[in-house]
Amino acid sequence: MSETQKTEAALLALSPLDGRYATKVDALRPIFSEYGLIRARVRVEIEWLIALGDEPGIAELPAFDDAQRARLKALAENFSVADAARVKQIERTTNHDVKAVEYFIKEQLRDDAALAPSLEFVHFACTSEDINNLSYALMLSEARQTVLLPALDTLIGTLRSMAHDHAALPLLSRTHGQTASPSTVGKELANVVARLQRQGELLWDVALTGKINGAVGNYNAHVVSYPDVDWPAFSQRFVESLGIVFNPYTTQIEPHDCVAEISDVHKRINTIGIDLCRDIWGYISLGYFKQALKEGEVGSSTMPHKVNPIDFENAEGNFGIANALFEHFSAKLPISRWQRDLTDSTVLRALGTAFGHSQVALDSLAKGLGKLEVNPQRLDADLDAAWEVLAEAVQTVMRRHGLPNPYEQLKALTRGQGITAESMRGFVDGLDLPAADKARLRELVPGSYTGLAERLARAV
Numbered sequence: 001m002s003e004t005q006k007t008e009a010a011l012l013a014l015s016p017l018d019g020r021y022a023t024k025v026d027a028l029r030p031i032f033s034e035y036g037l038i039r040a041r042v043r044v045e046i047e048w049l050i051a052l053g054d055e056p057g058i059a060e061l062p063a064f065d066d067a068q069r070a071r072l073k074a075l076a077e078n079f080s081v082a083d084a085a086r087v088k089q090i091e092r093t094t095n096h097d098v099k100a101v102e103y104f105i106k107e108q109l110r111d112d113a114a115l116a117p118s119l120e121f122v123h124f125a126c127t128s129e130d131i132n133n134l135s136y137a138l139m140l141s142e143a144r145q146t147v148l149l150p151a152l153d154t155l156i157g158t159l160r161s162m163a164h165d166h167a168a169l170p171l172l173s174r175t176h177g178q179t180a181s182p183s184t185v186g187k188e189l190a191n192v193v194a195r196l197q198r199q200g201e202l203l204w205d206v207a208l209t210g211k212i213n214g215a216v217g218n219y220n221a222h223v224v225s226y227p228d229v230d231w232p233a234f235s236q237r238f239v240e241s242l243g244i245v246f247n248p249y250t251t252q253i254e255p256h257d258c259v260a261e262i263s264d265v266h267k268r269i270n271t272i273g274i275d276l277c278r279d280i281w282g283y284i285s286l287g288y289f290k291q292a293l294k295e296g297e298v299g300s301s302t303m304p305h306k307v308n309p310i311d312f313e314n315a316e317g318n319f320g321i322a323n324a325l326f327e328h329f330s331a332k333l334p335i336s337r338w339q340r341d342l343t344d345s346t347v348l349r350a351l352g353t354a355f356g357h358s359q360v361a362l363d364s365l366a367k368g369l370g371k372l373e374v375n376p377q378r379l380d381a382d383l384d385a386a387w388e389v390l391a392e393a394v395q396t397v398m399r400r401h402g403l404p405n406p407y408e409q410l411k412a413l414t415r416g417q418g419i420t421a422e423s424m425r426g427f428v429d430g431l432d433l434p435a436a437d438k439a440r441l442r443e444l445v446p447g448s449y450t451g452l453a454e455r456l457a458r459a460v
Helices: 003-012 034-054 066-077 081-094 097-109 116-121 128-165 185-205 220-225 231-241 257-286 310-332 343-348 351-371 376-384 387-400 406-414 421-429 435-443 453-459
Strands: 170-175 178-184 289-291 372-374
Touching: 034 066, 034 081, 034 097, 034 116, 034 128, 034 231, 066 097, 081 097, 097 116, 097 128, 128 185, 128 257, 128 343, 128 351, 128 453, 170 185, 170 376, 178 185, 178 387, 178 453, 185 257, 185 453, 257 289, 257 310, 257 351, 310 343, 310 351, 351 372, 387 406, 387 421, 387 435, 421 435
Parallel strands: none
Antiparallel strands: 170 178, 289 372
């Protein structure tokens, strides 16, 4: 494709994932595209054929020798976009996408004298869903291992480095939007690291399940053809050979509970991302963070001074689009009318769209984090203007030593009042406290009242 054709294709793309954001989702394209789905189907069909040959109870299909196995596996391993195009061409006649895969395999092997006799065992006893559910499980497994978790790990690594770099830098907290006990920049980022780590572990632990048990899940055709074969055991061995967890109880369709589970986990990851984007957006607004300037970049089309937090806004928006899809997946995919309906088919095809928008969001978030510069002067100024936050410290020490009505006294002193270093220290001086405690409270400033925040930030 020429550069002109690429430009035109991007301009005419219906989805921004294939236009504006195309380069950001390239890693997902071989997995979740139509090509990726067909490639996975071919692999399942080929592996099933080989497994059938290895079963002694299927006498009509002898085990394939090394050369035959290599020929069969090469068909799957070397499957190309041109091959996928041929499958789609066949589909125009069959009007059935999985049957087109079966016919493609037979077409490729029919002139091979050694393999031609085995062709009617391609797709043997299978319903389309046997092939599809395993294909999607393989696709999700590949995406999780090669794209999703690495992208998450990169984000976690960035945030962890920032947490360590700014572990000791005090920050005025704002619970309910109001001044509150200080934290540190690093500790606030460490909170996000811990949350994402936990969700990443859950994402890895989602068991991707699969089945290959026929038209209604009972091995009807299998048993009538070869009644002496232990089909549940055979099917379990086959499914597990693909790296997929065997599901012994299904209707025609594998119930897709695992797709709902992985959607729910990824939705939580994205929600944490949204939470982070909004917090950083707010901190940029307060001046706690500055954004590195890029030569030639425009903030506002009319206000020249502005440097807008567009990366975090883009990330938030794309996380939201992805989550809308993930929510639909988890609500819809585990449901099927009776033994089978086809509503899952079109929904599953949108998996790449959801993960694609997640990847765009992660890319924008990483870009935004890379531009951030902490503004210590602004952080210090806010802290120095909020001496009232030490009220918690003073009243807690008063409680320790049994002084009367400590909360109420500090409430009267600070609530709605302008508190300064002098007024706070004057109050402390009037308290009947041990000298060491009184001295410690007198030395306390908002920027030093951070508890174990630094230690916690460095430990993540």
